[in-house]
Amino acid sequence: MLRTRFAPSPTGHLHVGGARTALFCWALARRAEGRFLLRIEDTDRKRSSAEAGLGFCGDLEWLGIDWDEGPEHGGNGGGDTGPYWQSKRLDIYAEQFDRLIEAGLAYPAFETADELQAKRAQARADKVAYKYDRAALDLDPDTVSAWIEEGRPHVVRFKVPSGPIVINDEVLGEVVVPDGELEDFIIRKADGYPTYHFAVVVDDSLMGVTHVVRGQEHLNNTAKHLVLQSALGFEHPAYAHLSLIFNPDGSKMSKRDKDKALRAAVREGGLGEPPAGPDGVPVVEKSVWSRWLESKDHQLDLHQATALASVMGVELPEIDVEDFRRAGYLPGVMVNYLALLGWSPGDDREQFDAEFLRRHFSLDRVLKSPAKFDRAKLLAFNLDAIQALDASEFHSLLRAYCDAYHPEFLERLDDVQFELFANANHERSKTLLDPLSSGRFFIEPCSSLRWSPTKPVRKALLNGEPCGFDLLESILPELEAAEWTADSLEAVIGAFAEAHADGKVGKIAQPIRIAVSGGTISPPIFDTLVILGRDRSLKRIRHCLDSRAQLQAEVSA
RNA sequence: GACCCCAUCGUCUAGUCAGGUCUAGGACGUCAGGUUUUCAUCCUGAAAACAGGGGUUCGAAUCCCCUUGGGGUCGCCA
Known part of the structure; x- marks a missing residue:
């Protein structure tokens, strides 16, 4: 029987290179109806830690890569050729x-x-x-x-x-x-x-x-x-x-890339001491800091690395499966994209799922040449996958994602609002993070909105005759009188546009959008108003009108 | 430096093993139009590659050699 194994060292999270190796091992075994095993290579007493081992088990599970023998975790593992930790x-x-x-x-x-x-x-x-x-x-x-x-x-x-x-x-x-x-x-x-x-x-x-x-x-x-x-x-x-997976610059994509980025930043900044965090305490303990700088064999753990990167304003490269999960990518997309790095089915087919891979994978179609990891293509695949979801699937994925990484959205939007929020963002989201980063205004208090005189804002609010502020002024009473549903708002705003804006909904939609969101980006305006709710929407529009004079002053200044 | 691996559009790739059907196909990205209440989506179109040089052959992206370029390894790490 064909048996493959994935044998990581427990030094951190699963990175994309390791993930692809695991995926190919898994697919090879599944295709041949063999066994796939997981073994922890922890023969380095200095570097091994128990939590790290579990970390990549979770990453594998998220990707849908199951193992027949190995550490027991979430229904996977076991087997009688163990123990599966080398230290044992x-x-x-x-x-x-x-x-x-x-x-x-x-x-x-x-x-x-x-x-x-x-x-x-x-x-x-x-x-x-x-x-x-x-x-x-x-x-x-x-x-x-x-x-x-x-x-x-x-x-x-x-x-x-x-x-x-x-x-x-x-x-x-x-x-x-x-x-x-x-x-x-x-x-x-x-x-x-x-x-x-x-x-x-x-x-x-x-x-x-x-x-x-x-x-x-x-x-x-x-x-x-x-x-x-x-x-x-x-x-x-x-x-x-x-073959290796490369960064866009052609270097090997390595699990040490984060560490490398930090070292480079520290060198560039000429930092002798660990910098202090927001609380005034050094983000990395002094002894850890000097040991780290002494030798490239020492890496900061994820927590320290993240803290240091944040105070230094360094963007850490995304190389771990967990990074992509956090960034709002779907596991099936990661599997698909990873598989395409060095393997192809042989025809023009590019998008497929794990099931397809386990049915068709073979080593003789694996490329010898290295591949660069292309974020743009991954993103495009993620968009396609999100669009292929039906509304309820997207809703529950977004909910689970918020639960794990941005619980504030679940705290500040009720179930009905959240579902509307999910639906309104579905077709325009490339990642699960997209609606959250463009939709922060939904959960921020009205009082924190500020309107800065950027070009698109000036255009929508100040330019033209009548200008956006004028239109807002005149539509406000109609909105106050309107029934607060997407359909009825659409009717009200449509009729208003017909009467006062040459029939162009955009002329009034954009001022409203800016008034309620503070910016130029939001879901379709009727949905936006409904998610925000009547009171908050009207409050924000009034608030915006109140700031007219100040905005005009800022423009002329 | 030594040894090893690799080489098709900017990127991922199909085609290479079994040379002709390849004026080299697809996808992402880019550019140009179009749709759209913003962003995004969506639609149409375009530009874009066989690293170079020698062979072998009637014929080479495909086979061989050299050059060049890229990468990996050279730890009481894995």
Whole structure:
């Protein structure tokens, strides 16, 4: 049976590259009626945290990617080839280490990380490629035993056999790594934990993974994994390396991009100290701050990063699935768009759902070349998907979205108003966030409205004869007398336009829009008035008329 | 620097593996018109690509080589 796995390290949210890998692994398994498993690669004791693991489980679920084996979460997971956290498989690795060492295929090495670092730096200065010199192999066996006896810290290195290594990749074809390219890489760290290379090989084999689908940044690692598999007597799984996803500028879209953006901003601003937040307290603790600046290995957590970005006025790049969810994209659109980055059905069809993908996905239609992530196209797809929704679907999606990210809309609009608000915004929304950012005026108090003399405002209120203010003045009594429904308001305003504005509804609609919203953007004016309600609408129009003199003064100034 | 990967409109791509039907198709974006009470939507139309050079072949976007360009990796990270 075909088995695939997605094996993220729990360092944060799921980013789009990881999401696409997971999606392809999932689709491949589903298509073949195989199994898809999730495994947490938490062999880095410094960086792993429990919450982060759960974070991307939620992201996967939101995308509709379910897994058969792995951490149990929301009905997914379980399985009998676990545990699915590498940190809980230490005894399994220990067994495999012993086999390798006994067979003479791995050996202890005593250089410290700092010593190795220095040698690498030296090699770079000398402009030669660095490779571990196998010094530990020349050590006298008695010395080695004595050192181990006395507990001297050491790593275990794999003795890489000579000869070229051939990778048969399902996407790239045959890739040959020439003889002598690999050094004797470390398979067990000084703290006893396996390195990625070792854990991944052992786990993939023991978990029965038949197809390894991962990003192309792993292509070089595959050579290591192949020789390790041979040494351990494991079968080689099939490999498929996916091309990278790029930012619009052509660099690799990376989970570290947010961190990079912040570092750049800090460097540019010449910040020595962590800046203070609105409450006067530094947004990042001083010790965290200096540790962060010391090394690129340290990243700020999401909370700190967001706070820092906000006080510095830096826009963090959207790279996590969660970022797009927050920005109001639909999960099906993300799946669709992600799938299109490197895969296509082969005809002109571009828009499809997960069901289509699981029926048609195959590795032989995966592109070798990298793809840039195009926000504009994603946005266009999101618009199409939103428009394809029926009114009640859009309404409930918008409600759920507000509930998660902008509860103030649910607090200040009652159920009837909210439904009207959803309906009135449906066809003009590209994202679930759109109606909220253009519709803030619906939930703000009337007293906070200000009319600034921008060009469109001047045009609608001050220009012409009669001008918008005049028209507002004269329609006000009619509105006060009107029944407050969209139909009746339309009739009243239509008739007014016929009588006083050359039959052009726009001439009166736009002044009203500006009066009640403070700006030039709103849903259709009749809907807007109904959502706002009679009292608030009339109050705002009067308020606007009251500010006529001031506005005129500002214009002449 | 060493090794590896990649190369069709600005972007995602179809076509490449099985060379001719390709005066290279679609989508997003852009531009020009049109519809519309604002914004958005919607409609019509246009511009826009086989990176360059050598081969192979009757014939090359498609096969081979070189160049150029882009990217990845080179951690006791994964």
